[in-house]
Amino acid sequence: MRNCTCAVVFLCAWLLATFTAQAQKVGLVLSGGGAKGLAHVGVLKVLEKNRIPIDYIVGTSMGAIVGGMYAAGYSPREIEEIVMRPEFQDWVANRPLEGKVFNFYDADPSPAALHLGLSIDSAFRTRVTPRIINDATLNYKLATMLAPAGAIADYNFDNLFVPYRAVASEVFTRQRVVQRSGSLSDAVRNSMAFPLAFRPIRQEDGRYLFDGAVVDNFPTGVIKQEFKPDIIIGVNVGDVAYRKYPKEKDDQLLTSTLVFLGSNAADTLSVGPNGIFIQPDLTDYTAADFGRVKRLVALGEKAAEEKLQLTLQRIQRREDTLALQQRRLAFQQRAPRPDFTRISVQGLPRQQQDFVRRFFQRSGSTYTPSDVEEGYFRLVSNDFFTNVYPRVRYSAADKGYGLSIDARQANNLTADLGVLLSSRSMSNVYIGGAYRYLSRYLYTARANATIGRFYNAVQGSFRVSVPGQVPLYFEPIITFNNLNYQDTGGLLGQNAETSQLVQRDLKTALNIGISPNYRSRYILDIGAFTNRDRFANTREVSSTDELDLNRFQGVTAGIRFERNSLNSRQYATKGRRAEFALRGVTGQEKYEAGTTSNGVPDRTNNQRWLRLSVFSEQYFSLGKVDSVGAKAHAWGVLLDAVASTQGPFATYRSSLTTSAAFLPLPDSRTLFLDNYRGTAYAGIGLRYIKGVFRGVEWRTEAFTHVLVRPWQQVPENPVLVRRAKTISRPYLTVMTGLVYQTPVGPLSVQAIHYDDRNHRFGVFAHIGYVLFRDRSLE
Numbered sequence: 152m153r154n155c156t157c158a159v160v161f162l163c164a165w166l167l168a169t170f171t172a173q174a175q176k177v178g179l180v181l182s183g184g185g186a187k188g189l190a191h192v193g194v195l196k197v198l199e200k201n202r203i204p205i206d207y208i209v210g211t212s213m214g215a216i217v218g219g220m221y222a223a224g225y226s227p228r229e230i231e232e233i234v235m236r237p238e239f240q241d242w243v244a245n246r247p248l249e250g251k252v253f254n255f256y257d258a259d260p261s262p263a264a265l266h267l268g269l270s271i272d273s274a275f276r277t278r279v280t281p282r283i284i285n286d287a288t289l290n291y292k293l294a295t296m297l298a299p300a301g302a303i304a305d306y307n308f309d310n311l312f313v314p315y316r317a318v319a320s321e322v323f324t325r326q327r328v329v330q331r332s333g334s335l336s337d338a339v340r341n342s343m344a345f346p347l348a349f350r351p352i353r354q355e356d357g358r359y360l361f362d363g364a365v366v367d368n369f370p371t372g373v374i375k376q377e378f379k380p381d382i383i384i385g386v387n388v389g390d391v392a393y394r395k396y397p398k399e400k401d402d403q404l405l406t407s408t409l410v411f412l413g414s415n416a417a418d419t420l421s422v423g424p425n426g427i428f429i430q431p432d433l434t435d436y437t438a439a440d441f442g443r444v445k446r447l448v449a450l451g452e453k454a455a456e457e458k459l460q461l462t463l464q465r466i467q468r469r470e471d472t473l474a475l476q477q478r479r480l481a482f483q484q485r486a487p488r489p490d491f492t493r494i495s496v497q498g499l500p501r502q503q504q505d506f507v508r509r510f511f512q513r514s515g516s517t518y519t520p521s522d523v524e525e526g527y528f529r530l531v532s533n534d535f536f537t538n539v540y541p542r543v544r545y546s547a548a549d550k551g552y553g554l555s556i557d558a559r560q561a562n563n564l565t566a567d568l569g570v571l572l573s574s575r576s577m578s579n580v581y582i583g584g585a586y587r588y589l590s591r592y593l594y595t596a597r598a599n600a601t602i603g604r605f606y607n608a609v610q611g612s613f614r615v616s617v618p619g620q621v622p623l624y625f626e627p628i629i630t631f632n633n634l635n636y637q638d639t640g641g642l643l644g645q646n647a648e649t650s651q652l653v654q655r656d657l658k659t660a661l662n663i664g665i666s667p668n669y670r671s672r673y674i675l676d677i678g679a680f681t682n683r684d685r686f687a688n689t690r691e692v693s694s695t696d697e698l699d700l701n702r703f704q705g706v707t708a709g710i711r712f713e714r715n716s717l718n719s720r721q722y723a724t725k726g727r728r729a730e731f732a733l734r735g736v737t738g739q740e741k742y743e744a745g746t747t748s749n750g751v752p753d754r755t756n757n758q759r760w761l762r763l764s765v766f767s768e769q770y771f772s773l774g775k776v777d778s779v780g781a782k783a784h785a786w787g788v789l790l791d792a793v794a795s796t797q798g799p800f801a802t803y804r805s806s807l808t809t810s811a812a813f814l815p816l817p818d819s820r821t822l823f824l825d826n827y828r829g830t831a832y833a834g835i836g837l838r839y840i841k842g843v844f845r846g847v848e849w850r851t852e853a854f855t856h857v858l859v860r861p862w863q864q865v866p867e868n869p870v871l872v873r874r875a876k877t878i879s880r881p882y883l884t885v886m887t888g889l890v891y892q893t894p895v896g897p898l899s900v901q902a903i904h905y906d907d908r909n910h911r912f913g914v915f916a917h918i919g920y921v922l923f924r925d926r927s928l929e
Contacts, residue, residue: 175204176381177384177466177468179384183211183364184214184389186437188217189441190388190451192448193450198455199475201463203462207315208314213343214388215317215339226479234448240441259924260721261920262569263581264569265566269563291527294334294336295543298545299486300486301334302487302544306335308335312482316373319361319363320360334543344359352540353540368389382423384422384462385421433450488551492546492550496558502591505591509619527554527556530558539556541557569581569895571917574915575818575821577605585598595616601924606923607633608632608633609630609631612626612629613626626663630656632923637652651687651698652684656683659678671714672713675710678707683701686701687745692747701800703739707735707737707927714730724772733763736928737757737759739757740754748802761795763794764791765791765793766791767790769787785839785840788838789815791815803862803864803869804870810829816903818915824909825907830860835855836854851886852885853885855881857881863875885903893918897919
């Protein structure tokens with residue numbers, strides 16, 4: 152009888168423990184902490200690997216992102232794969248994705264380092280809108296990645312794969328905002344809106360919400376109130392208590408002090424007496440260390456492993472791995488087809504709304520995901536619109552998704568400023584401005600100028616942009632260039648032939664452009680030009696000598712194809728740029744002899760030719776590039792070829808000044824190199840880029856080119872010109888140096904070799920962009 156009673160008691164105790172374990176509900180709290188929140192991914196990997204259930208999730212800031220992705224049905228492995236991708240670095244660094252750059256509305260790359268937006272309303276009130284943060288890519292990726300889960304859950308966060316809450320704050324009232332429903336991407340985006348990192352977005356009710364870390368960075372109270380779990384696992388990656396003031400690295404930590412100031416302290420006891428508190432050791436990491444993803448995930452795994460025995464002891468319930476995978480797959484398969492049936496626009500007048508909608512191409516009766524993606528990036532590439540925010544929501548009635556674009560702010564004025572400082576006398580200042588007016592079409596008036604000793608230029612244009620399935624623009628444009636080669640040789644050496652030269656050109660043209668897809672455009676230009684070249688024909692001149700003058704004026708027409716996905720205006724490490732062009736030129740040459748003409752008389756002659764040019768520049772990465780480019784490691788390949796039917800001009804020198812030039816290096820245009828100019832040439836080159844330490848790249852570049860039937864001086868009279876009957880020998884160009892990308896442009900120091908008798912070896916240093924406008928016949 153006694154044995155029977157003991158057996159019954161034991162059985163009851165076992166049944167009670169089993170029932171308690173089965174009924175045990177586990178809540179997971181993920182704190183904010185910027186990049187340090189990537190450690191949450193490692194914690195999730197350990198929990199799922201050891202079959203520890205997760206019934207509820209509450210997150211703040213980065214914890215809201217990781218938790219939101221898990222709640223949306225992404226596995227820890229899938230989340231890890233996403234944050235390990237190189238594209239993830241572009242999201243968090245607010246850089247446009249490679250391959251999603253849309254250059255239809257952009258002018259040619261300018262040397263401006265500062266781009267400032269101004270908005271003037273009808274009452275002439277001015278608002279300055281500096282474009283410090285470009286979050287267009289991040290917003291779109293969050294909206295599209297989380298849209299299927301939101302549709303499955305019918306926008307109720309209790310119906311997600313795991314019930315979920317995201318904590319944000321109402322900054323003006325300092326109140327905590329617990330987000331339980333609505334757009335999942337909005338909830339995640341609100342929780343990570345932090346000053347100077349990710350801008351706040353305007354809610355549909357007009358409010359602006361900010362990072363939840365401001366009021367509750369470790370929201371254990373929220374999970375208790377919302378879900379009442381039996382056990383809480385709290386993962387804190389936020390505040391790090393230093394045993395002493397970190398004087399030895401305080402300068403490094405200053406970059407993330409806003410996170411410390413804006414985050415409240417975590418209560419390590421708030422998980423409760425039976426809870427599990429996990430804090431990875433992240434004392435050597437800052438909130439901006441997104442480039443150290445692999446290590447941060449590993450530290451999260453390590454911290455979870457150290458608490459694993461306690462976790463297994465307190466959480467006796469186990470998640471069946473196969474059942475979890477089947478449940479996750481079943482959840483994902485409930486997602487509606489990715490068809491878009493509607494595009495809507497808020498925050499703009501009706502005419503501007505119509506303009507925005509025309510960015511999106513419809514495929515049949517619906518918009519495909521690629522249609523929507525291309526239209527979105529087409530829109531955000533337009534400088535007229537700022538703070539563009541996308542919302543994706545499924546409509547059961549329409550049987551498709553709708554994309555809602557919120558674009559409440561517009562820039563109608565922009566100002567640009569750039570400065571180039573150089574070791575040669577080619578330093579200059581660039582200023583520019585543009586005014587935009589939008590009604591049915593977008594009208595843009597633009598003007599800019601470069602002022603310097605070597606290079607002076609002015610350009611003005613007026614563009615009419617017509618959106619549609621194939622966007623079109625018309626642009627009258629006038630360009631003036633003046634290049635004075637006197638005293639630009641620096642350490643390379645110089646003589647009268649290469650330094651007593653001033654080139655000036657004026658072109659008035661009409662450009663017509665279309666852009667069928669990302670990064671590409673076709674441009675037809677028709678214009679009139681006037682070129683004036685003054686030069687010496689001998690290596691030595693006196694103060695009493697008069698330079699030759701060669702005028703060439705006429706009309707030109709050309710068509711070209713451009714494609715550009717380079718990740719930088721200068722010294723790129725990723726992407727590709729290609730250009731194919733065909734140009735026709737007809738005009739009249741007027742030559743006026745100077746005192747160095749050696750008896751060559753004045754003459755007037757008609758000139759006419761066709762020119763075909765091909766240019767390609769592409770980079771191949773040899774490794775991952777982190778958020779600051781410290782690990783850049785790539786090869787680049789360049790091809791440049793020109794073929795022309797251009798005939799000789801009055802003299803050898805005037806024939807060179809009007810010929811095409813092979814310009815492989817940034818400073819090549821600042822030097823007049825005889826061996827690099829001709830009517831037909833082919834050049835190839837290799838570039839090697841290696842990150843030597845944080846932010847600094849070592850670049851080595853080598854090029855070779857040949858001239859086809861190059862110009863030659865007539866032995867009897869070197870002023871005269873004739874064409875050789877052969878291909879020239881290969882000419883070698885080599886550069887090696889260091890490059891550091893600063894906020895005002897690249898800083899570079901280079902050692903250079905040109906295969907030219909007048910400019911053989913030299914050193915070139917600069918800070919700022921070494922960029923020039925196209926010449927009249929280019």
